[in-house]
Amino acid sequence: MFKPSNHLLKKEIRENNLRGALSLMTFFLFLPALIIMFWLFIKGFPVLSIDFLIQDPIRGMTAGGIFPTIVGTFWLVIISVIVSCPLGVLAALYLSEYAKDGKRTRIIRLAILNLAGVPSIVHALFGLGAFVLFLHMGTSILAASFTLAVMNLPVIITSTLESLKAVPHSFREASWNVGASKLQTIRHIVLPNSFPGILTGLVFAVGRSAGETAAILFTGVAFYLPFLPQSVFDQCMSLSMHLFTISTQVVGVPEAYPYATALVLILLILSINSISVLMRSYFRTRRKW
Amino acid sequence: MSFAVNTNNFSFYYGKFQALKDLTFNIHAHNITALIGPSGCGKSTFLKCLNRINERGTDVSHNGSIQVFGHDIYHPTVALPELRKQVGMVFQKPNPMPLTIYENVIFGARTHLKKVKNSELDEMVESALTRVGMWDDLKDKLGKPGIGLSLEKQQRLCIARLLPLKPKLLLLDEPCSALDPAGIEAIETLIKNLKRDYSIIIVTHSMSQAKRVSDETIFMYMGELIEMSQTKTLFETPKEARTADYIEGRFG
Numbered sequence: 001m002f003k004p005s006n007h008l009l010k011k012e013i014r015e016n017n018l019r020g021a022l023s024l025m026t027f028f029l030f031l032p033a034l035i036i037m038f039w040l041f042i043k044g045f046p047v048l049s050i051d052f053l054i055q056d057p058i059r060g061m062t063a064g065g066i067f068p069t070i071v072g073t074f075w076l077v078i079i080s081v082i083v084s085c086p087l088g089v090l091a092a093l094y095l096s097e098y099a100k101d102g103k104r105t106r107i108i109r110l111a112i113l114n115l116a117g118v119p120s121i122v123h124a125l126f127g128l129g130a131f132v133l134f135l136h137m138g139t140s141i142l143a144a145s146f147t148l149a150v151m152n153l154p155v156i157i158t159s160t161l162e163s164l165k166a167v168p169h170s171f172r173e174a175s176w177n178v179g180a181s182k183l184q185t186i187r188h189i190v191l192p193n194s195f196p197g198i199l200t201g202l203v204f205a206v207g208r209s210a211g212e213t214a215a216i217l218f219t220g221v222a223f224y225l226p227f228l229p230q231s232v233f234d235q236c237m238s239l240s241m242h243l244f245t246i247s248t249q250v251v252g253v254p255e256a257y258p259y260a261t262a263l264v265l266i267l268l269i270l271s272i273n274s275i276s277v278l279m280r281s282y283f284r285t286r287r288k289w
Numbered sequence: 290m291s292f293a294v295n296t297n298n299f300s301f302y303y304g305k306f307q308a309l310k311d312l313t314f315n316i317h318a319h320n321i322t323a324l325i326g327p328s329g330c331g332k333s334t335f336l337k338c339l340n341r342i343n344e345r346g347t348d349v350s351h352n353g354s355i356q357v358f359g360h361d362i363y364h365p366t367v368a369l370p371e372l373r374k375q376v377g378m379v380f381q382k383p384n385p386m387p388l389t390i391y392e393n394v395i396f397g398a399r400t401h402l403k404k405v406k407n408s409e410l411d412e413m414v415e416s417a418l419t420r421v422g423m424w425d426d427l428k429d430k431l432g433k434p435g436i437g438l439s440l441e442k443q444q445r446l447c448i449a450r451l452l453p454l455k456p457k458l459l460l461l462d463e464p465c466s467a468l469d470p471a472g473i474e475a476i477e478t479l480i481k482n483l484k485r486d487y488s489i490i491i492v493t494h495s496m497s498q499a500k501r502v503s504d505e506t507i508f509m510y511m512g513e514l515i516e517m518s519q520t521k522t523l524f525e526t527p528k529e530a531r532t533a534d535y536i537e538g539r540f541g
Contacts, residue, residue: 077294101347170384178454179341179374180396193387230410 017243020048043270044260052260057224057242060250066116066261071220072141073268077210079145080152085202087149088156092226095157097186098162116154120214123151127219142232144220148209150275155208157200163194203276213240223249239265292359293458293488294317294339297355301331301338308334310512311353311381318358321484323520324492327540331512336460339490340376341369349517358457374401375464377451378460382467383443385435386452390427393435393446396452396486408423420452421445421479441472445479459483459522461491477502496536500524508532 004012055065108135137143165189175185220279222235225243239241243265247258294316301309309331310527315320324332337343338355341362354361362372374397379445385393392415398405414431418424423445435446444464451459461480465473480502495501500520510530516523516531516532527533534540 089323125517168384170380170382171386173380174384174386174450175375175396175400176345176369177340177378177380178450179370179372180397180400181370184400188400281302 014047014092017246024101037263040259040263040266042241044256044263046256047256047260052111053264063254066242066264067224069237069239069242069261070264071228072238073210073240075164075236076145076148076216077143078218078240079141079232080148080198080209081202081206084149084152084156084205088153088162089198089202092157092160092164093186096161097182097190103121108258112154112157113135115150116158118151120151120212121217123147123215123219123236126150132219138219138233139222139235140220140233141229141236142220142237145232146213146217147219151212151215152205155205156201159204160194163201164190167193167198196280199283200276200280203272203279205275207262207272210272211240211265211269213238213244216241239268291318292316292356293320293358295356295359296343296491298351299338300352301334301345301482302350304348306399308512309338313353314492314507314514314515314517316488316507318488319484320504321480321489324490324509325494325496325506325507325535326498326515327535330509332507332509333462334512336462336490336492337510338379339458339460340373340437342373342378356510370401374454375455375456376458376460377456378462379447379451379464381463383440383447385438385443385446387436389432390435390438391431391463392447394450395453399452401454405492407444417449417452420483421448422475430495439472441475443476444472444476445469448479448483457488459487459489465490465493466494473498490517496524506528508535510535 002224013083042081052065052069052187053070056062056067095108099108124147127143129142131146132139135143138144154187172185173191173192175189176182180188195202212270221238221241223237223241225235225237239261243258246253296312296314299312300307303408311333322454324336334343338351339357339362342351350503354363356362357372357376361367362376378428386396388396391414394409396412398410402477415424417426418427423442424443430517438446444467448459448464452514458506465476467478479497480491491499491503503520505517506520506523508515508523508527509532510531515525516529518528523532524536527536
C-alpha cells in the first residue's frame with residue numbers, strides 16, 4: 001500500500017544526484033583553503049622558527065627574519081582601526097537610528113555600497129592624493145593607515161547597520177513609549193543588544209586590513225627599511241608587501257622564505273577571524289532574546 | 290465628568306494617504322473606551338496619534354487638534370518624552386525589553402528621574418507588580434529576563450512598566466490578540482481594575498471584548514468616525530446601518 005511509485009523513485013534519484021553535486025561543490029570550495037595551508041606549511045617549514053619571527057631581514061632580504069614587517073603590519077592595523085571604528089559605528093548609528101528614510105538617505109547608502117566596490121588600488125591612489133600630498137602627511141604609517149581606514153569604512157558601516165537592524169524594532173518602540181529619548185534608547189537598549197554583532201564586524205574588518213597590499217603600496221610602506229619606525233610619520237614595512245617583494249623583486253631569496261612569510265600572514269588573519277567567530281558564539285549563548 | 294481626550298476636526302496623513310478624516314469627539318476620563326472597526330479603519334492610527342509614537346522615520350502630517358486632558362498634544366512646545374510618560378501604550382504583541390523583570394518595570398522611571406534611591410525603585414517595582422497582580426508570583430524572580438515569562442505575563446509586565454510613570458491615559462492596542470482565553474480573561478479583569486485610576490482606550494478586533502470591558506464604544510470605518518455611544522446602546526440599538534452591519538458580522 002505504501003510502496004513508492006515509479007515517479008517517486010525517479011524523484012528520489014534526482015534528489016540524491018542533486019545532493020551529491022551540491023556537496024561536491026562545497027568540497028571544492030573547501031579544498032583550495034586546505035591545499036593552500038598544507039602547501040605553505042610544507043614549503044615554508046624549513047625556515048619557520050621563533051628566530052624567523054623576531055629577526056631582521058639580512059643580506060638584501062635573502063636571509064634572516066620578518067620582524068619589522070610584523071611590527072609594521074601591527075601599526076597599520078591598529079591606527080586604521082582607531083580611525084575607522086568610531087567613524088563607521090557612529091555613521092551607522094546615524095543612518096539606522098536618526099536618518100529619515102528619504103531620498104538623501106538612499107543616496108548615502110548607495111554611496112557607501114559603491115565605496116565598498118572601489119578597487120583597493122584606487123583607494124591607494126586616493127590616499128596618495130588626499131593624505132600623502134594634499135594633507136602633507138608624506139608617505140607614512142599615518143597616511144597608509146588612513147587609506148586603510150577609508151577602505152574599511154563601508155565594511156564597518158554595513159556590518160554595524162546589520163547588527164543594529166537585528167535588534168527588534170519593538171524594543172525601541174517599548175523604550176520610546178515610556179518616554180525614553182533616542183539617545184537613552186540607543187544607550188540602554190540598542191547598543192547593548194547589538195554590541196556583539198558590531199564587535200564581530202569590527203574584528204573582521206581588522207583581519208581584512210591586515211592582509212591588504214595595494215592600498216598601502218604608495219602611501220606608507222617601503223620595500224625595505226634598515227630600522228623600525230620611530231613615529232607614525234615614518235614609513236614601515238608590512239607582511240603583505242614584504243611577501244610581494246621577496247617573491248618577485250629580489251634575486252636569490254631561498255624558496256622557503258616567501259612561503260613561510262605567507263604562512264605567517266595567513267595564520268595572523270585566520271587567528272583574528274577566529275577571534276571574531278569565537279566572540280559571536282560566546283555572545284550568542286548569552287543573548288536574552 | 291471631565292474629558293480625557295477631545296479631538297477637533299482631526300485629520301492625519303501618512304504621506305499623501307489620509308488615514309484619519311475629520312474626527313471630532315470627546316472621550317470621558319476614568320472610562321474604558323473601545324475603538325472598533327475593520328482592519329485599516331484607522332483605529333490603531335488614532336491610538337498612536339495620542340502619544341505620537343507614529344512619527345518616526347515616516348512622512349506624516351495632520352490637521353485639526355487633539356487635546357489630552359485639555360492640553361493640545363501637537364502644540365510646538367510639547368516634549369514627546371513627557372507626553373509619552375503621561376500617555377502610555379501597550380502593544381498588540383507583548384514587547385518586554387531585553388532586560389530583567391525588575392529593570393523592565395523601572396526602565397521608564399530611570400529614564401525620567403535623575404537620581405533615584407534603590408529603595409524607591411524597589412517600592413515602584415513592588416507597587417507596579419502588585420497592581421497588575423504579579424507581585425506574589427514574581428517577587429523571587431525579579432532578576433530573571435522579562436522575555437522568559439508567558440505571553441500573558443509579558444503583557445502584564447508591559448502594563449506594569451507604565452505605572453511607575455504615573456500615566457493618566459493608557460492606550461491598549463489589541464492587547465489580547467496574542468493571548469489564549471485564560472490570558473484574555475486575566476487581562477480584561479486587570480483592565481477593569483485599572484479603570485479606577487486611569488483613563489483607558491482599547492483598540493480591539495473582538496466585539497465581545499468591547500462589550501465585556503468598555504463603557505463607551507467608537508465605531509470607525511475608512512478613517513471616519515461612524516458612531517460613538519454607550520457600549521450597551523451601540524451594540525443593542527446602533528443608529529447607523531454600517532455599525533449594525535459590522536457588529537452583526539456582515540463585513541469586516
